[in-house]
């Protein structure tokens with residue numbers, strides 16, 4: 001039976017308001033990881049750092065104070081907010097999640113609660129404001145990434161063991177609250193918060209404080225979208241409270257991984273954040289290992305939308321503020337595909353149909369229109385579809401050639417083949433399936 005929780009989830013099931021409905025329909029997003037770590041770019045004194053580039057400060061090879069002095073090198077002469085926003089627009093991203101402060105504590109906005117910000121760098125100017133304005137102008141909604149863990153702040157603790165720890169951490173908690181309220185006040189058009197760095201015991205022990213802070217933020221910014229990684233319940237449970245109910249408005253756990261079946265998402269909203277290399281979020285000069293191809297990234301996008309989530313692709317701009325050419329190429333190629341096929345991605349949801357080998361189903365929200373995003377064309381050229389008993393295929397056609405109806409064939413009461421005319425597409429394509437209610441089935445789709 002249900003445990004009585006004071007600081008567990010305050011809502012069961014998806015949010016039903018318009019702001020969250022818009023978020024649910026984004027389909028594709030861009031993540032931006034940018035900060036001091038982009039300056040070394042995974043390399044120090046000519047030696048490669050084997051971990052994630054944005055974690056280079058934790059590398060034994062570099063004294064922490066030496067890394068921290070990178071603030072005096074932050075002068076991104078090629079930073080161009082409009083260019084970043086235009087790249088996201090070209091890709092077809094509907095939202096962007098931007099690092100305001102990563103684990104190293106360097107703030108991309110002139111926070112008045114610490115000196116470790118752009119204001120005290122050669123650059124001097126706010127980075128967040130021009131970025132948010134540029135994305136707003138492109139009609140791309142902004143979500144703010146915020147790392148609670150802050151290696152630069154003297155009050156940060158991994159755990160609270162002594163009286164001294166607890167006094168220091170009280171100061172840190174106020175600092176965190178001040179910065180979050182500051183961000184929401186300075187950037188009122190930001191739609192939500194994507195939290196990171198909340199796994200240490202010190203923060204997990206702050207169930208009441210974090211719960212009250214979440215409530216305060218929602219009051220300050222009605223409609224604010226807050227991820228599941230912000231807080232733990234009074235039993236230390238994170239993302240899902242002690243009753244297994246999601247905390248926050250969407251599940252944030254899908255980091256560099258994608259759910260395999262609808263049961264994995266427990267009826268919640270969620271987004272998947274993904275790196276282009278195996279595990280590099282900040283700029284890394286040497287993109288080692290497997291670099292995902294455009295087709296892989298399109299398939300990840302289709303898979304996420306087919307399971308009711310959004311796919312957020314990470315960009316790690318260089319220390320000078322320019323976006324690397326490989327990422328620009330990916331944005332252009334993804335955008336090219338989205339130009340023709342975005343109807344199957346935007347404002348679409350889980351179709352509730354059995355997954356088939358050829359690819360992924362999505363369904364237009366508020367309609368019965370189905371999309372089949374095909375990655376694996378069967379040698380037979382026949383796409384198998386299994387529909388609910390009271391449904392048949394009204395008509396079917398390639399999204400790119402709506403006038404050319406495809407031949408459909410009933411195999412049994414619920415299974416059909418859709419016969420492709422051309423089986424040598426060479427790149428993913430979309431087949432539209434407009435269902436029909438079967439005679440006497442009682443449902444009306446008109």
Ligand SMILES: C[C@@H]1N[C@@H](c2cn(-c3ccccc3)nn2)[C@H](O)[C@@H]1O
Nearest residue numbers: 033052054055102196197255273281
């Ligand atoms: C969104 C991503 N989350 C950050 C991260 C991931 N991790 C991490 C820490 C321990 C185990 C697995 C992953 N720590 N920080 C990465 O640096 C990036 O910001």
